Amino acid sequence: MAICRKALGLILISNSIASLLSALNVLYGAYLNALIQFHEAYVLNELLFIFLALTSILNLAPAKALGKIEIRRFLFHHYVYGFILIFLYFTSALLFSIMQPWVWDVQAYMSLLFCWGAALIIDDIYDVSPKIAFLLDAAARIIRRSGWLIQIIHAISSLFSAYVAFQILAWNIENILLLGINPFLNPIRIFLVTNLFITAFYGLKIVKDRVWL
DSSP states (O other), X not given: OHHHHHHHHHHHHHHHHHHHHHHHHHHHHHHTTOOOEEETTEEOOXXXXXXXXXXXXXXXXXXXXXXXXXXXXXXXOHHHHHHHHHHHHHHHHHHHHTSOTTHHHHHHHHHHHHHHHHHHHHHTGGGTOXXXXXXXXXXXXXXXXXXXXXHHHHHHHHHXXXXXXXXXXXXXXXXXXXXXXXXXXXXXXXHHHHHHHHHHHHHHHHHHTTTTO
16 A cells, blocks of 8 residues: 555664664764774674664665655645654653753653654655756666665665664673563663664665665
């Protein structure tokens, strides 16, 4: 069904944005000289998260193409709702920042508003501005001429992203088996691990399907 493909495309776009934000957050911490260490046995070099960020970016175009189906609009273009969600996110973040520390957990959930808002904008990006549409078409022509190179880069970045996802999963399993801590009781942790695996394996699927060629 068309609506299912549209929903799947939006989910994959949102997932890629969430992975990109996670990777950038880690890289920002690395820039501030914060050691990325989940446990003594699992130390991830911050450079690996560059591959995760790259995979997230490269996943966006195929995900958008997957959901490229005309569906009936409700009152406004999709990107209008996207901007509304992003506005709500920044408004809530501003309010929560002046409250007690415990609300930072709430902000993690509120970040989903940003991801979904950005996904709606990206999905409907051609309707935002004719100039943006022109630039995207020009970029698409360049990409088609560099298909093999992008295919190779996407394959490498997806493999490293899968490695990062498995390392983080291994750390969580070790917490359960050895340390008596169950990190999976935290929904945000579940979302993070699932998000990373979806990003990595969707990237590998794109490579397998030779989308860039």
